[in-house]
Amino acid sequence: MLNSITARNDKGCYRYFKGVRLFMDYVNLRVKILEYEEISEDILKDIIEMARGESLGKIISNVNIKAMKTFISSGFQIEGMIYGFFKGEDALCVSYFLDSKRAASAEKDKEDAIIQRCMESKSSFKLKDMEDITMRDALRGDIFHMTELFKAVFETYPSPVFDEEYIKSNLNKTALYKVACIDGRVVAAASADMDKDNLNAEITDCATYPQYRGRGILSNLIYYLEQDLKERNFYCAYSLSRAINPGINMALCKHGYKYTGRMLNNCDICGSFEDMNIWSKTL
Numbered sequence: 489m490l491n492s493i494t495a496r497n498d499k500g501c502y503r504y505f506k507g508v509r510l511f512m513d514y515v516n517l518r519v520k521i522l523e524y525e526e527i528s529e530d531i532l533k534d535i536i537e538m539a540r541g542e543s544l545g546k547i548i549s550n551v552n553i554k555a556m557k558t559f560i561s562s563g564f565q566i567e568g569m570i571y572g573f574f575k576g577e578d579a580l581c582v583s584y585f586l587d588s589k590r591a592a593s594a595e596k597d598k599e600d601a602i603i604q605r606c607m608e609s610k611s612s613f614k615l616k617d618m619e620d621i622t623m624r625d626a627l628r629g630d631i632f633h634m635t636e637l638f639k640a641v642f643e644t645y646p647s648p649v650f651d652e653e654y655i656k657s658n659l660n661k662t663a664l665y666k667v668a669c670i671d672g673r674v675v676a677a678a679s680a681d682m683d684k685d686n687l688n689a690e691i692t693d694c695a696t697y698p699q700y701r702g703r704g705i706l707s708n709l710i711y712y713l714e715q716d717l718k719e720r721n722f723y724c725a726y727s728l729s730r731a732i733n734p735g736i737n738m739a740l741c742k743h744g745y746k747y748t749g750r751m752l753n754n755c756d757i758c759g760s761f762e763d764m765n766i767w768s769k770t771l
Contacts, residue, residue, distance in 0.1 A: 499648060505538060506531050512542070516646050516755040517587075521549035532562040536584060545587030548751070550579040565591075568749015568766040572724035573688045581749060581766060590753035593763050599731040599750065603765065606741040613742040615711055616704045618668075623708055626665035626677065631655050633674040634667065641695040646755035649693055664716055665693070666709045668700075675700045678709040680717055680725065689717050691727040694736055707739045714743075718771050725771055728754070731763040740767040 500513045502522075508531060509523040519539045524531075539547055551559055552574055560566070564582040573579030585591040593599065626634065631652050638649040648654040659665055662684075668676040676696035680689040691713060694706050717725055729736045731750055741747070745767035753761040 506534060508535065510535070512544075513646075514544075515648075516546075516761075517544050518546040518548060518754075519544055521547065527555055527558055529558060529562050532559065532564075532584075536562070536586070540586050545585070545590045546753070547584040547586070548754070549582055551582055552577055552579060556580050556582070566749075567751045569768070570688070570724065570726045570748065570766065571746070571768040571770050573726070574686050576687075576723045581751060583751065583754075585752075590761065593750075593752050595732050595763065599763055599765070602731070602734050602737050603747055605734070606737050606747065609738065609741060611742055612744070613707055613711065613739075616708060618703065618705070618708070620670055621675070621705065622669045623666060623705075623712060624669070626659060626667045628656065628659065630665075630667050630674055631659070634665070634677050637674055637677055637695050637697065638693070640697065642757060643759040644756050646757055647693075664689075664713055666712050668696075668705045668709060670700070676705045676709060678706055678713060680713040682717075682720075682722070687721065687723045689713075689722055689725050691725055691740075694727075701735070704739075706736070707742065710739065710743055714771065722771055724769060726766065726768045728764040728766060730757060731765045737765055737767070743769065745769040 499515050500511060503510045503512055507524060508521060511520040511522055513520055536547065550570060550573055559582045564584045566580050567583050568581040570579045570581065634655060635650050635652050638645060662682055664680040666678050667674045677693060679693040681692055682689045691710055696705055714725060727740055728751065729740060747765060748768045749766040751764045751766065754764045
């Protein structure tokens with residue numbers, strides 16, 4: 489795998505550049521193009537040069553069909569899509585690779601084999617009754633235990649889930665968090681990162697202590713997150729899952745998510761840049 493490096497001490501920041509809202513993601517050495525009223529090849533060229541000057545290796549964006557031609561003409565590649573991302577309109581996941589090493593997958597054969605097994609599987613999700621496990625909304629009192637879980641499961645992570653203040657600022661505001669507890673101890677967690685403007689949500693931050701894996705705990709947590717999103721009239725849910733991890737990919741497939749692409753060397757997780765599979769579902 490491509491080794492990750494730290495570009496600088498700061499983790500990232502939002503920036504407006506020529507009318508375009510960006511997230512400068514220094515942890516993952518990339519730029520996210522988030523919002524714009526208009527986009528042109530000239531503006532994209534300037535964003536590319538700006539990112540190059542900051543030694544960032546990738547630029548990503550979720551774009552609608554109307555904007556796609558401009559991005560493709562500027563050298564972006566389509567890596568996948570998300571159903572219903574823009575209030576029911578599909579989004580294309582496009583990327584520009586400034587670092588050529590990030591455009592090549594080191595684990596393609598293994599990752600393709602995992603997807604093949606998912607596609608061949610006939611099993612579907614069934615809610616399991618787990619008498620010894622309590623599943624509920626996360627509370628402020630859970631935050632420390634959630635960060636300890638994330639630290640135990642992930643060597644590195646694309647977003648600052650090791651930081652209690654980060655989770656506290658998002659809890660039940662921009663993100664829904666669910667936890668699974670045994671005898672009052674948090675043993676698993678998952679979240680739905682909500683885009684309330686476009687009514688989509690990313691299923692993310694999925695973690696279970698190793699000794700509790702294989703019981704379907706995360707699958708149940710995903711189910712409960714989806715129920716909350718449906719009550720809020722969200723159009724879709726999607727997830728970017730570690731392409732090399734069979735468990736989470738199979739769990740999403742069983743829930744009816746469709747494999748819609750793969751983002752190469754997309755983020756720094758578990759100590760290196762990894763490919764992330766895109767799974768998408770209309771709610």
